[in-house]
Amino acid sequence: MLSTGAVACLDAAAIAGGILGIALMEAAGAAVATRAKALLPANGAVLALCGPGNNGGDGFVAARLLAAAEYRVALVLLGERSALNGDAALAAQAWTGAILSTIPSDLTRFDLAIDALFGAGLSRDIDGDARAMIEAVAATRMAVLAVDVPSGVDGDSGSVRGVALPAVETITFVGLKPAHLLEPGRGLCGRVEVVQIGAGPDAIAAGLEASLPPLHKNGPDLWGAAFPRLTGASHKYTRGHAVVLSGPATRTGAARLAARGALRVGAGLVTVASPAGALAENAAHLTAIMLRRCEDPDDLDDLLADERLNVILLGPGLGVGEPTRDRIGVAASAGRSLVLDADALTSFAGEAKHLAGLLADGGGEAVLTPHAGEFARLFDGTSVLRGGSKVDRARAAAALMKAVVVFKGSDTVIAHPDGRAAINAHGSPYLGTAGSGDVLGGFIAGLLAQGMPPFEAACTAVWLHGDAGLRHGPGLIAEDLPELMPAVLSGLAERLSAAPPTLAHR
Ligand SMILES: NC(=O)C1=CN([C@@H]2O[C@H](COP(=O)(O)OP(=O)(O)OC[C@H]3O[C@@H](n4cnc5c(N)ncnc54)[C@H](O)[C@@H]3O)[C@@H](O)[C@H]2O)[C@H](O)CC1
Numbered sequence: 001m002l003s004t005g006a007v008a009c010l011d012a013a014a015i016a017g018g019i020l021g022i023a024l025m026e027a028a029g030a031a032v033a034t035r036a037k038a039l040l041p042a043n044g045a046v047l048a049l050c051g052p053g054n055n056g057g058d059g060f061v062a063a064r065l066l067a068a069a070e071y072r073v074a075l076v077l078l079g080e081r082s083a084l085n086g087d088a089a090l091a092a093q094a095w096t097g098a099i100l101s102t103i104p105s106d107l108t109r110f111d112l113a114i115d116a117l118f119g120a121g122l123s124r125d126i127d128g129d130a131r132a133m134i135e136a137v138a139a140t141r142m143a144v145l146a147v148d149v150p151s152g153v154d155g156d157s158g159s160v161r162g163v164a165l166p167a168v169e170t171i172t173f174v175g176l177k178p179a180h181l182l183e184p185g186r187g188l189c190g191r192v193e194v195v196q197i198g199a200g201p202d203a204i205a206a207g208l209e210a211s212l213p214p215l216h217k218n219g220p221d222l223w224g225a226a227f228p229r230l231t232g233a234s235h236k237y238t239r240g241h242a243v244v245l246s247g248p249a250t251r252t253g254a255a256r257l258a259a260r261g262a263l264r265v266g267a268g269l270v271t272v273a274s275p276a277g278a279l280a281e282n283a284a285h286l287t288a289i290m291l292r293r294c295e296d297p298d299d300l301d302d303l304l305a306d307e308r309l310n311v312i313l314l315g316p317g318l319g320v321g322e323p324t325r326d327r328i329g330v331a332a333s334a335g336r337s338l339v340l341d342a343d344a345l346t347s348f349a350g351e352a353k354h355l356a357g358l359l360a361d362g363g364g365e366a367v368l369t370p371h372a373g374e375f376a377r378l379f380d381g382t383s384v385l386r387g388g389s390k391v392d393r394a395r396a397a398a399a400l401m402k403a404v405v406v407f408k409g410s411d412t413v414i415a416h417p418d419g420r421a422a423i424n425a426h427g428s429p430y431l432g433t434a435g436s437g438d439v440l441g442g443f444i445a446g447l448l449a450q451g452m453p454p455f456e457a458a459c460t461a462v463w464l465h466g467d468a469g470l471r472h473g474p475g476l477i478a479e480d481l482p483e484l485m486p487a488v489l490s491g492l493a494e495r496l497s498a499a500p501p502t503l504a505h506r
């Protein structure tokens with residue numbers, strides 16, 4: 001993905017490579033006109049809203065092409081025509097129609113608005129005439145086609161600067177920007193289409209270079225190569241053994257949901273480690289998943305004497321406080337891969353650095369999975385909460401913890417301490433249900449158990465979880481999520497064009 005700052009570098013590299021800036025703008029405007037035609041009735045009426053920069057230039061090009069194709073076009077320019085510069089001035093020169101300085105009073109006669117007010121160059125909150133224009137158009141519920149990003153949406157953070165114009169569709173150029181995936185931007189974009197405008201591979205490489213550290217859209221392209229593949233020689237011990245710590249009696253369901261997730265995603269063995277008082281309750285509900293008594297940190301230490309237990313998940317239903325902190329201390333010092341969720345995170349509220357110290361001492365890898373509330377509690381008092389976008393905050397958290405952080409939400413961000421990050425848009429609002437996060441933690445643990453590196457395991461788990469939510473739809477409860485894995489994993493195997501392995505694959 002590209003940062004907004006990288007767009008200028010990309011353009012400069014494309015221009016240095018022999019493409020004229022106006023050629024890029026013509027291609028961008030042509031793509032907008034093509035989509036506008038698809039949204040318009042024959043001879044429909046278009047309101048083109050053009051801003052003072054190159055986003056406005058794209059709007060001038062689209063307006064010209066639509067007028068040439070017999071659509072009725074009214075064009076409004078924010079600011080003075082004489083203030084236009086460079087390519088935008090050239091695009092305006094080629095427009096031979098009228099240029100209005102305010103929007104027409106009767107907006108009901110338009111079928112579509114093209115929003116070319118502000119794109120990558122939005123640099124402050126929108127107020128004054130621009131705000132009034134956006135509010136007037138938004139109030140009509142006329143369909144809006146946004147150029148690059150809906151005006152008012154900050155391209156890098158997805159936040160709204162003052163006001164924003166919601167679109168039914170957004171056409172962006174060369175690559176996605178963070179705002180297309182981060183809320184609230186994502187919800188304001190409508191359907192997003194990325195179009196190529198003639199920037200060559202060297203220019204794109206320059207844009208990506210200027211966007212470092214890399215930010216990805218989460219999907220199989222990112223982690224498919226690391227996804228565990230069975231061979232004829234695979235057996236349960238080669239598929240790892242995950243341990244999930246259970247809470248006390250009457251608070252055991254979360255751990256079992258996580259354990260079931262770990263098993264269904266492919267861990268060879270899963271053990272629930274349970275306090276004595278909750279053994280009967282856990283035993284009544286577990287079959288393939290094993291059960292071990294684990295009353296205190298010493299019992300956990302004993303359990304971990306078996307080196308084959310390679311992943312430990314702590315948090316769901318575990319309770320907030322000293323006993324949970326002590327168990328995390330033991331688990332961390334055992335040097336195994338850890339997944340910390342829910343109460344494990346809240347037990348270190350305001351003490352993120354202490355937790356980071358425990359994790360560093362143990363030397364194992366860790367994945368932390370806070371939702372917004374847990375994130376705010378854990379990082380209270382640190383500079384992490386002062387970061388700008390959700391991606392910035394997730395990256396700062398990962399750097400502080402030296403662990404992979406999965407900052408959950410409808411726009412989950414997964415960040416690695418080295419700055420790599422991914423935004424997930426593959427999901428469904430039906431995933432917002434009790435116990436859903438517990439299953440996600442289990443998926444991460446199950447993938448870690450099979451040897452996936454933590455960043456890839458976390459990204460994969462988030463995507464699989466989202467895929468299950470998309471497949472199930474209404475009526476989803478957390479218990480459904482592990483049971484959807486056979487279909488989800490078969491679909492993934494097809495996408496990775498690797499049929500589920502059989503003995504023939506040896
Ligand atoms: N490679 C590409 O992706 C291409 C993208 N194109 C388009 O160019 C814009 C970015 O153009 P830029 O001139 O840098 O910025 P904007 O047009 O978004 O706005 C800058 C303009 O607006 C003023 N401004 C900023 N914020 C405000 C505000 N809150 N209120 C009022 N005025 C504001 C600022 O001072 C400037 O005058 C990109 O989005 C694409 O649409 C190219 O056309 C092709 C290559």
Ligand SMILES: [K+]
Nearest residue numbers: 115118149151
């Ligand atoms: K725009």
